[in-house]
Amino acid sequence: MLASMALLELREQQPRPALDHARQAADLATPWAPPSLLSILATREARALAMLGDSASARSALARAARLYEKDRGSRPAPDWTLFHGPAELASAQAELFTAAGHHRAAVSWLRRSLERHESTYARNEALQRAGLAGALARSGEADEAAHHIEQGEALLTEVSSGRAREGLAAARRELDRIRPTR
Numbered sequence: 001m002l003a004s005m006a007l008l009e010l011r012e013q014q015p016r017p018a019l020d021h022a023r024q025a026a027d028l029a030t031p032w033a034p035p036s037l038l039s040i041l042a043t044r045e046a047r048a049l050a051m052l053g054d055s056a057s058a059r060s061a062l063a064r065a066a067r068l069y070e071k072d073r074g075s076r077p078a079p080d081w082t083l084f085h086g087p088a089e090l091a092s093a094q095a096e097l098f099t100a101a102g103h104h105r106a107a108v109s110w111l112r113r114s115l116e117r118h119e120s121t122y123a124r125n126e127a128l129q130r131a132g133l134a135g136a137l138a139r140s141g142e143a144d145e146a147a148h149h150i151e152q153g154e155a156l157l158t159e160v161s162s163g164r165a166r167e168g169l170a171a172a173r174r175e176l177d178r179i180r181p182t183r
Contacts, residue, residue, distance in 0.1 A: 002028070003037075006044045011164070015051035022048060036082040039068035043085070043093045050100035058097050066090055084125065088117040092129060095136065104139040111136055124165055127156040131168030138175035146176045 002025035009018035022044040029037055042065035049058035069090060095110035111133040118126050130153035137146035153169045 003041055010047050015048040019048035035068040035071045039065045040085050046093055047096055050097045055101050062093055088114045104136050107136045108140055123156045123159045124162045127153040127165035128168055131172045134172035135175045138179055143180040
């Protein structure tokens with residue numbers, strides 16, 4: 001419950017309660033949880049810290065998340081609901097840290113890695129990743145590539161329905177329109 005609350009609060013741009021809930025969840029889960037769950041919680045903590053402007057602590061939390069993820073690989077089966085969490089998710093979180101710090105070109109590099117590592121079975125997640133990449137590309141002045149990823153993301157939404165992905169792509173399009181008027 002606390003882990004889900006932290007995720008929702010991050011989506012609602014409420015980093016302080018997200019941080020508190022991610023940390024509470026980790027404290028409660030540490031005695032029994034598999035490293036995959038603790039990695040997810042550390043990733044949410046890192047995202048909240050980045051949104052709060054605490055880059056050093058965010059980097060530390062994300063490094064902890066990566067170590068936990070590596071520790072869990074192959075040690076035992078992860079719960080099915082944690083299967084979304086892996087290299088693509090960790091790269092995306094790293095990109096969020098750079099975005100929060102205003103380093104959009106560095107974020108682009110990590111978002112590309114995230115997209116490369118993305119599992120093709122999750123069209124909604126790919127659309128979300130393309131939206132994030134397109135927005136970062138637009139903020140970096142890369143209009144043509146941003147437009148390409150927006151189009152690819154919109155094509156994916158013919159396969160699935162996701163208001164969040166649609167809003168992410170619309171936000172990326174607004175970023176693109178800011179640097180290049182609509183043709």
